[in-house]
Amino acid sequence: MLYVLSALKCEAAALEGLPGKHIVTGVGRNACRALEKIELESTDSVINVGVAAGTSGGCHLASSVTNMETGRRFYPDMPSGISLPELPLMTSPEIVTHVEPGFLYDMEAALICEYAMKKVAPSRIAIVKVVSDDGSRRPSANEVTAFIRSYRDDVAKIMAVLENTPEKKDYMPLESSVMDELRLTQYMRCEFEDLVHYCVVSNKMEKLEGILEEMRGSGVLPVSDKRQGRRVLDEIFARIR
Amino acid sequence: MRFSHVYVESKAGRYPLTEEILKKNGDCSIIEIEHYKDVFDRPRQDAQAQKKDPALILAVREGSRIFRGAPVCQSFGQRNFYYSSCVMNCLFDCEYCYLKGMYPSSNIVVFVNFEDYANDVKELLKEGPLYVCASYDTDLIALNGLTGLADRWISLAEENEGLLVELRTKAAPLELKNVPNVIYAFTLSPDEIAKRYERNVPAADDRIKAAARAVENGCKVRLCFDPMILTDDWESVYGGFADHVAGKIDFSKLTDVSVGCFRISKEYLSSMRKKCLDSEIAWYPYVIRNGVAQYEEDTDRKMQEFMCAELSRHIAEEKIFTWN
Numbered sequence: 001m002l003y004v005l006s007a008l009k010c011e012a013a014a015l016e017g018l019p020g021k022h023i024v025t026g027v028g029r030n031a032c033r034a035l036e037k038i039e040l041e042s043t044d045s046v047i048n049v050g051v052a053a054g055t056s057g058g059c060h061l062a063s064s065v066t067n068m069e070t071g072r073r074f075y076p077d078m079p080s081g082i083s084l085p086e087l088p089l090m091t092s093p094e095i096v097t098h099v100e101p102g103f104l105y106d107m108e109a110a111l112i113c114e115y116a117m118k119k120v121a122p123s124r125i126a127i128v129k130v131v132s133d134d135g136s137r138r139p140s141a142n143e144v145t146a147f148i149r150s151y152r153d154d155v156a157k158i159m160a161v162l163e164n165t166p167e168k169k170d171y172m173p174l175e176s177s178v179m180d181e182l183r184l185t186q187y188m189r190c191e192f193e194d195l196v197h198y199c200v201v202s203n204k205m206e207k208l209e210g211i212l213e214e215m216r217g218s219g220v221l222p223v224s225d226k227r228q229g230r231r232v233l234d235e236i237f238a239r240i241r
Numbered sequence: 242m243r244f245s246h247v248y249v250e251s252k253a254g255r256y257p258l259t260e261e262i263l264k265k266n267g268d269c270s271i272i273e274i275e276h277y278k279d280v281f282d283r284p285r286q287d288a289q290a291q292k293k294d295p296a297l298i299l300a301v302r303e304g305s306r307i308f309r310g311a312p313v314c315q316s317f318g319q320r321n322f323y324y325s326s327c328v329m330n331c332l333f334d335c336e337y338c339y340l341k342g343m344y345p346s347s348n349i350v351v352f353v354n355f356e357d358y359a360n361d362v363k364e365l366l367k368e369g370p371l372y373v374c375a376s377y378d379t380d381l382i383a384l385n386g387l388t389g390l391a392d393r394w395i396s397l398a399e400e401n402e403g404l405l406v407e408l409r410t411k412a413a414p415l416e417l418k419n420v421p422n423v424i425y426a427f428t429l430s431p432d433e434i435a436k437r438y439e440r441n442v443p444a445a446d447d448r449i450k451a452a453a454r455a456v457e458n459g460c461k462v463r464l465c466f467d468p469m470i471l472t473d474d475w476e477s478v479y480g481g482f483a484d485h486v487a488g489k490i491d492f493s494k495l496t497d498v499s500v501g502c503f504r505i506s507k508e509y510l511s512s513m514r515k516k517c518l519d520s521e522i523a524w525y526p527y528v529i530r531n532g533v534a535q536y537e538e539d540t541d542r543k544m545q546e547f548m549c550a551e552l553s554r555h556i557a558e559e560k561i562f563t564w565n
Contacts, residue, residue, distance in 0.1 A: 063272045080294040086270050121287035202521035
């Protein structure tokens with residue numbers, strides 16, 4: 001799942017129709033509450049799109065994100081093949097009225113990074129900021145929507161990179177009843193699962209299933225106790241190797 | 242190879258090598274960082290995704306820089322066997338590479354304070370001759386165009402005759418400098434293995450030709466038939482390979498050859514499996530002996546003996562080294 005996080009409704013409005021689950025987090029620390037409700041999984045991706053203060057206009061990818069309150073710095077991996085300019089982003093707990101050249105300023109990206117990086121890879125996180133002002137004035141909601149809308153295509157490209165993640169595979173295609181037939185201890189179950197994983201990736205599932213079928217046919221399976229299970233498991237290992 | 246993103250540690254900025262590398266790399270996005278570990282050691286990195294477009298990290302190596310050789314590595318009968326990593330990670334993408342289990346990231350770290358490495362070597366040389374493998378956790382020759390670090394190790398060897406340097410590579414350089422105390426170690430795999438498991442690596446025959454050129458130039462050359470990879474038809478894959486290589490390289494001029502089957506510390510294997518879910522090499526049901534995951538003893542011995550026998554038709558047995 002791709003999560004598209006924006007602090008304001010007027011930011012999210014510019015992204016309507018783009019893929020992913022769109023969430024308006026609220027500004028600053030309010031974002032934390034919204035983030036806690038998202039049950040991120042390691043295969044998810046997160047993109048934060050919003051406006052920022054800065055002196056260089058346009059749309060930027062954040063090359064680093066610093067929490068100005070704690071000093072913690074986060075480095076999302078830069079997505080491949082995206083030609084947007086990059087700048088370090090500072091997340092301030094308050095509205096910024098003075099900006100340094102060469103930096104962007106927002107109020108929630110560091111909180112998003114802190115949360116997301118506990119769950120997903122840094123290559124699955126992108127922070128995209130459109131400069132709306134230099135801290136001396138606050139843009140209207142309509143202006144914010146218009147600023148972001150003008151970079152919709154760039155945002156869509158980044159989303160495509162984030163969404164391009166490998167499909168989840170099933171590395172344990174056998175019925176769990178096989179474990180019972182083999183009377184496996186917890187440790188032996190792990191060994192067997194690793195072996196099945198190997199058979200899946202090396203195209204040897206047919207061979208493994210053949211061995212199990214043959215063992216059933218000759219009465220070796222199901223085994224009578226765990227000791228016998230160990231012996232049979234060792235035999236399966238030897239035959240697969 | 243050009244890196245689109247280069248992370249530069251704040252301390253690394255003042256080293257001339259940083260400037261040289263950035264100049265050679267050309268147009269790129271430079272991101273300043275406090276410490277290389279802030280990027281390289283981040284948790285939950287997707288090393289597989291990073292491998293497609295790795296970033297470069299320029300850093301300063303502090304603390305230990307020269308290490309005692311690990312038990313899974315071959316000393317080739319050399320005393321005072323050390324290794325050094327002035328670069329971490331490799332441009333190439335070999336499915337069996339232990340670096341996948343060793344490092345949390347596929348980004349490439351280049352330590353720009355080579356002078357400190359040189360000073361450490363000179364200190365150790367005071368205690369006697371030294372054998373340093375400088376290209377274990379990377380491929381310095383493959384990266385030499387950008388970093389010049391292989392050249393620096395070669396110069397260091399030229400200046401210190403008690404130092405013997407091994408530069409191991411899968412690259413196919415057109416020319417290598419003939420220095421008596423530098424061993425160029427070419428890792429060779431049969432074409433079937435190279436095509437199946439070695440991505441972004443020069444073709445097997447190009448590596449053989451590069452080794453042949455180095456031999457003809459009088460360089461000390463070691464051929465590494467290591468790691469041998471178990472396949473259902475390994476005897477036909479590896480059978481004839483020694484003859485094929487010997488047809489192109491004058492074995493009488495080789496320093497030595499090494500033979501070894503795939504092996505990896507059990508900790509690295511565990512980490513490799515988490516990262517490489519679709520790798521048949523990572524998921525093979527190895528046996529663990531003395532903390533090292535390896536093929537079953539019998540298989541390991543058979544493969545190694547087979548390759549040694551093939552090689553012994555072309556080179557004296559005392560020049561064939563095995564890791565166990």
